[in-house]
Structure formats: structure tokens, C-alpha cells
Amino acid sequence: MQITYKEGDNSYNDFIKELFFQYKTSELLAFNWPSEILVSLLEMQFKAQEDSYRKQFPNANGFIIEIENVPVGWLLLTKADTYHIVDIIIHNNFQGKGIGSQVIKELIEQASVENKKVTLKVAKNNAALKLYSTLGFKIIDEDDVYLKMSTS
Numbered sequence: 001m002q003i004t005y006k007e008g009d010n011s012y013n014d015f016i017k018e019l020f021f022q023y024k025t026s027e028l029l030a031f032n033w034p035s036e037i038l039v040s041l042l043e044m045q046f047k048a049q050e051d052s053y054r055k056q057f058p059n060a061n062g063f064i065i066e067i068e069n070v071p072v073g074w075l076l077l078t079k080a081d082t083y084h085i086v087d088i089i090i091h092n093n094f095q096g097k098g099i100g101s102q103v104i105k106e107l108i109e110q111a112s113v114e115n116k117k118v119t120l121k122v123a124k125n126n127a128a129l130k131l132y133s134t135l136g137f138k139i140i141d142e143d144d145v146y147l148k149m150s151t152s
Contacts, residue, residue: 001067003102008062008074015064016074019089020046057086065090065103072099082150083111085120100128104135108151119150 008016021042028038053060057078065073072094076086085107090100104118111118120137122129123146137149 001098001102003099003106004066004069005063005075006066006071008064012064012071012074015071016062017046019074019091020049022092023089053086057084060086065099067094067099073103075103077107079116082116083107083118085118088120101131101135104132108135111151117151119148121146121148123147 006012024042024045025038028041033041053076057076059080060076060078063075063077064071065075071091073088073090075088078084078086085104088100088103108118118137119140120132122132124142129147132149136151138152139147140150141148
């Protein structure tokens with residue numbers, strides 16, 4: 001499977017928002033809110049996350065993950081002393097196909113060439129935690145909600 005990365009620009013905003021909505025909707029469905037309230041809340045959360053990422057990671061680069069020129073995911077990454085995965089989301093229709101694993105393995109390989117580690121922060125209840133552990137990430141810090149993880 002050939003994965004390519006296209007620098008994210010404004011033309012991909014709707015796709016990135018769709019990924020965010022897919023991810024967050026499952027968390028919010030339990031509240032049984034009317035759809036107009038759910039959509040309004042998701043819009044606010046998406047905007048808040050964008051603003052937060054811009055402030056916390058001003059030098060981050062966003063990439064659309066593609067397979068055969070089809071957008072399948074989103075990667076937000078900083079490269080400084082470490083490669084830090086700010087955000088990675090694979091579209092629901094493409095999950096479970098090894099795409100996220102391959103993207104992260106490629107990042108680990110690229111970082112190791114530069115003698116750098118790859119770090120990320122993940123919610124303790126996120127299903128991707130198992131994947132990160134399998135790929136060699138170790139917990140280096142935690143709070144009540146998140147784990148900070150790093151390659152060796």
C-alpha cells in the first residue's frame with residue numbers, strides 16, 4: 001500500500017472537519033441530543049481545537065494522508081527536538097487496514113535517521129493506545145486524562 005502525504009491547505013478543511021466529527025460524534029451520541037445541537041457543539045469543538053492547536057503548536061505542519069490520491073486521514077506534526085504527533089485521524093472507512101500503523105512506522109524510521117524520538121499524547125481511554133504500545137511507544141508522563149508517550 002503506497003501512502004503519500006499532501007500538505008494540508010484550506011481546500012481540505014471540510015475533509016478535516018469530517019474526520020473530527022466522525023471521531024467526536026461517537027463520544028457525544030450517548031447524550032441523545034437533537035442533531036442540530038450535536039452539530040452546533042461539534043462545530044464549536046472543532047473551532048476550539050483548531051485555535052488550541054494553532055496556539056500550542058505554531059510550527060506544526062498538517063498533512064493529508066492519501067492512498068492512490070484518495071484522502072484517507074490527517075496528520076498534524078511538529079519536528080524540533082523530537083517528532084511530536086499532535087493529531088492523527090484515519091477516516092472510519094479506512095480504519096483497520098494498517099494505514100495508521102504504517103504512517104507511524106514511517107515517522108519512527110524518519111525520526112531515527114535524525115536520532116530523534118517520536119512523542120505523542122493520547123487519552124487513557126483511546127483505542128489507539130494499544131497500537132502505540134505495539135509500535136514501541138512507552139509512557140513517559142501522565143495526568144488524570146492523558147498519557148504522554150515516546151519511542152526509545
